[in-house]
Amino acid sequence: MTPHATLARLREYMVGPSRFMSLLASFELGIVDALRERPGQSAAELGAAAGTKPDAVEQLLFLLVKEGFVAHDEAAGTYTLDALADVPVADLERALAYMDLIKVTALRQLFYLTESARTGTVVGLRELYGAEGTLYDAVADHPDLNESWLRLMNGVTANIDPWFFDNIDVPAGSRVLDVAGNTGLGAIHTYRHKASKGLTVTTFDLPDKEGEALANFRAEGLQEQLSFIGGNVFDEIPRGYDVVLVKHFLDMFDKDDVVRILQGVHKSLEVGGTVNILVPVYPEDIKDTGNYNVDFFPAFFIGAAMGQGGPQKLSVYERWLRECGFEVTRALTRDSADIPPDVIPVQALLTAVKTA
Secondary structure (H helix, E strand, C coil): CCHHHHHHHHHHHHCHHHHHHHHHHHHHCCHHHHHHHCCCEEHHHHHHHHCCCHHHHHHHHHHHHHCCCEEEECCCCEEEECHHHHCCHHHHHHHHHHHHHHHHHHHCHHHHHHHHHHHCCCHHHHHHHCCCCCHHHHCCCCHHHHHHHHHHHHHHHHHHHHHHHHCCCCCCCCEEEEECCCCCHHHHHHHHHHCCCCCEEEEEECHHHHHHHHHHHHHCCCCCCEEEEECCCCCCCCCCEEEEEEECCHHHCCHHHHHHHHHHHHHHEEEEEEEEEEEEEECCCCCCCCCCHHHHHHHHHHHHHCCCCCCEEHHHHHHHHHHCCEEEEEEEECCHHHCCCCCCCCEEEEEEEECC
């Protein structure tokens, strides 16, 4: 890359936050919805609907016109949806859930990314919310963080779980442990996808999740098959299980903590038992332009969520599993053709057996 091209690439980063917020604000002001309901409106009409000046509407829509999202009839002075008109609303809602998460849980907090990297703590949460700890601690006390995070995570779970369960084996009658299973949605999905006579699924997470998890189990009529154990993975993981599930969790930590978790899972399993891990991964060729995990997750985990962590390459997770006494029997990255093009995470499944 020439110096000229390098500087041009840097310019793309300079305008990134402005482009993001101009687009998102056009949705949040209701401009896009107004044009979907009635195409061919002027800036004055859109401003009246949005509660803002026509001048601001025009300024925000310059970018959307440039990108081909919106069309502008200069002679008539009116706007209509262009490329956005062809996108189903449900798909837009999914993309907007990601954008909302980025705005609410990341954009402001990442102002402090440098300090977070230096200290290993989420400085932005402390500065903006007075919250010590991680994003996952803060969501319990701050509804705006929780609403944004939960909205996206429920969508991610609904999207990825069918693929995950189609590609793992849960033998009939297994004792299953869902590590860091939050309030039980993963346990419910496990039972619904892999139901068999005698199958039981236990959610293991911090004790304050128990009440909501048990209520969720009762609401599904599965209180006899599903249970909850409170605890911390860094103290001890419950033992005596045939199958352990670790989903949306390992990428939150640096290597030392990941190894501690895997060692705890190894002790948790009976000999011959399996662990099934669902985790976003970086491509083996880090320059792969089709995978956006490396664009998003390092800053998100270090600066907005954990003060540490981030995904790894699939081959790295395989190596760490072997180092912890497992035999890796499957390592599968989800086909990008099966992932909606607006979705950031590229997920992988690793299955490993405790041989001794």
